[in-house]
Amino acid sequence: MTDLQVVANPGTQEIIITRSFDAPRELVFNAFTDPDAIRRWWGQRDSETIVDGLEARTGGRWRFVERDKDGNEYGFHGVFHEVTSPVRIVWTFEFEGMPGHVLLETFSFEEQDGKTHMLDSSVFQSVADRDGMLQSGMESGAAESFDRLDEYLAKG
Amino acid sequence: MTDLQVVANPGTQEIIITRSFDAPRELVFNAFTDPDAIRRWWGQRDSETIVDGLEARTGGRWRFVERDKDGNEYGFHGVFHEVTSPVRIVWTFEFEGMPGHVLLETFSFEEQDGKTHMLDSSVFQSVADRDGMLQSGMESGAAESFDRLDEYLAKG
Numbered sequence: 001m002t003d004l005q006v007v008a009n010p011g012t013q014e015i016i017i018t019r020s021f022d023a024p025r026e027l028v029f030n031a032f033t034d035p036d037a038i039r040r041w042w043g044q045r046d047s048e049t050i051v052d053g054l055e056a057r058t059g060g061r062w063r064f065v066e067r068d069k070d071g072n073e074y075g076f077h078g079v080f081h082e083v084t085s086p087v088r089i090v091w092t093f094e095f096e097g098m099p100g101h102v103l104l105e106t107f108s109f110e111e112q113d114g115k116t117h118m119l120d121s122s123v124f125q126s127v128a129d130r131d132g133m134l135q136s137g138m139e140s141g142a143a144e145s146f147d148r149l150d151e152y153l154a155k156g
Numbered sequence: 157m158t159d160l161q162v163v164a165n166p167g168t169q170e171i172i173i174t175r176s177f178d179a180p181r182e183l184v185f186n187a188f189t190d191p192d193a194i195r196r197w198w199g200q201r202d203s204e205t206i207v208d209g210l211e212a213r214t215g216g217r218w219r220f221v222e223r224d225k226d227g228n229e230y231g232f233h234g235v236f237h238e239v240t241s242p243v244r245i246v247w248t249f250e251f252e253g254m255p256g257h258v259l260l261e262t263f264s265f266e267e268q269d270g271k272t273h274m275l276d277s278s279v280f281q282s283v284a285d286r287d288g289m290l291q292s293g294m295e296s297g298a299a300e301s302f303d304r305l306d307e308y309l310a311k312g
Binding site for chain 1: 168169170211214215216217234235236237238244246248250256258259260262277279280281
């Protein structure tokens with residue numbers, strides 16, 4: 001059991017995810033900005049994640065491609081608005097399967113007693129965009145990906 | 157009279173501005189990406205706008221400083237997620253007087269009979285952020301700035 005919570009109130013344009021990780025926040029933060037780490041935890045277990053770019057600085061671009069076991073590829077990209085180690089990341093996010101639909105995602109990390117509490121807030125251009133993301137299975141996808149991050153952090 | 161409309165429904169995280177300009181959309185689009193143009197229309201009439209940066213491409217940074225008649229300076233900055241001439245601009249926007257509060261703004265331009273219809277949609281990280289922007293006088297500020305853009309376009 002994890003303490004994952006996903007809040008998406010009806011009619012709003014946001015999804016708020018909170019989760020704790022049993023690791024100092026420097027390590028959690030680095031897992032978001034290091035391509036080698038991303039490859040190991042981002043996306044689903046039975047997929048491969050290709051990091052096509054990850055420039056973790058203001059104005060830097062990122063692009064990840066998730067390749068599933070059947071070889072289908074799903075691209076995601078955006079730009080970093082802010083990278084403040086180890087506290088906060090603000091980036092844009094676009095799924096290339098739905099071009100032109102962009103969201104703004106903010107990750108905030110707080111540390112307490114050696115654990116890191118993450119707040120992951122996404123705001124969408126419309127309620128329909130937000131609802132579409134939920135209907136795509138985003139909630140179970142995020143849960144699995146953050147479980148993988150937990151396992152990555154435990155390996156040290 | 158202009159056809160400016162500002163929609164900000166209670167409890168939502170967005171502000172949607174629509175306005176027409178009596179000019180082809182290439183000219184309107186260029187007025188958003190050319191530093192010399194920005195200096196002439198962005199901000200209030202009795203202020204001076206300094207373009208500290210404007211790299212109109214994905215990942216490019218922008219920063220404008222508005223200096224009022226008393227010499228007070230107000231900085232604004234962000235990064236471009238998308239620049240598709242002459243159709244669409246998506247950027248992040250942060251007022252430096254409220255650091256850490258970021259919005260995602262999308263400008264879309266459609267042309268009809270030589271006129272350009274602009275849709276300017278901003279989504280905020282919270283309803284409180286959105287309401288704060290409205291209370292800061294954003295609506296009258298935008299109206300004045302877009303009137304100045306109209307005048308700039310009329311001068312050719």
